[in-house]
Amino acid sequence: MVDDRRREIRRKADSFREKCKISRYGIINLFKECKRCGYKLFRYPLGDTADLGFTLKRDDDIIVFINTSIRLSREIFTLAHEIGHIVLHLDKESAFIDNHNTISGRDVDEKEREANYFAACLLMPSDEVERFIDLELPCFDKTGLSSMDIARMMSEFNVSYDMVLNRLEYLGKINSNQKLCLDTEKTEKRVGNLLRSIGGNAKLNAAGNEIDIPYEYLEYVIYNYNHNAIPKENLEKVLGYFCLNIEDISDRLVVHTEINDNLDDLIGRHQKRARGPLP
Ligand SMILES: [Zn+2]
Incomplete structure (x- = not known):
């Protein structure tokens, strides 16, 4: 990636971030920001071996799907990566499907690297990392960073432990040896324990398995269902996501019965009942 392209990506990440609600350092809720932009966001637990997420353009809609069977911090990074595809690439291509290889693999193509760079700049912009170190870690120059400091940054920026290490290394705040030591500390102490010990957001380290589907x-x-394209079981399953059952929407449904269909034939007009919308 050449410097001009990096600058352009930073500019686009900055301008997206300007529209977001920020806590002291990090974006408070990227899922809400995604919806506020008008993207149709689906969050659903597909299983931890399934794809991480995808983005596609359909007619005038931009659809983002994120697998919630993975750790929340990873889910947030996947969403930032998908927003990167939307902002950078969706004018030329209509879909991107992401898995562990496309997001974390070493031999990813240029567009995947760009989306990752966008995500890093969106979630942990260099000036905010600088500000955090200056204001929150006054001993940084003397003692460097501990695994608890990394957990603090995780909680502030809503990212994973690994992402903090990668970003700090990229920004020249730690070298590869320090990164290795901090990574070893992570294995010994465990991220969940570190987060709890600093009173941080322990949810970041667990899969949320959220189900969040646009009402449309x-x-x-x-x-x-009304056009016989899906069976009743599928309708019931989807209603369950919205905590509804068939009775709740019965006035919206066409009644599929053989008698009615035969009546249609006999009297030569559409007899199926299609009632008004939900109040
Ligand atoms: Zn991607």
Whole structure:
């Protein structure tokens, strides 16, 4: 990636970040920011061996899907990576599917590297990292960083332990030896324990298994059910995501019965009941 392209990506990450609600250093809730931009965000637990997420453009909609079976910090990075594809690449391509290889692999193509760089600049901009070290870690120049300091940065920026290490190394704040030592400390002390010991956000280190689906999706599913495109079981499953059951939306449903279909044929007009929208 040449310097001009890096600068352009930093500029785009900055301008996205300017629209976000920020705590002292980090974006408070990237999921909300994604929705606020008008992207259709789906969060669903696909299993920890499935893809991490994907982005696609369909008609006027931009759809982002994130697998919630992975650690929350990883999920947030995946979302930042997908936003990178949207901002940088979706004008030329209509879909990106991401897994551990495309996001963390060594032999990824240029677009994957760009999306990762965008995500790093969005979640941990260099000036905010600088400010954190200056204000929160006054002994940095004398004693360097401990694993608890890394856990503090995790909690402030809502990122993973590994991401903090990678970003600090990239920004020249630690060298490869220091990174290795901090990585060893992580294995010995465990990230969950470190987060708890500093009163940080321990949820970052666990899979949330969240189910969060745009309400419009329910409309597509009802439409498809009413047009015989999906069985009742699928409708019921989707209703479950919204804590609804068939009775709750019965006035929206076409009644599929053989008698009605035969009546249609007999009287020559569409007899199926399609009632008004939910109040
Ligand atoms: Zn990607």
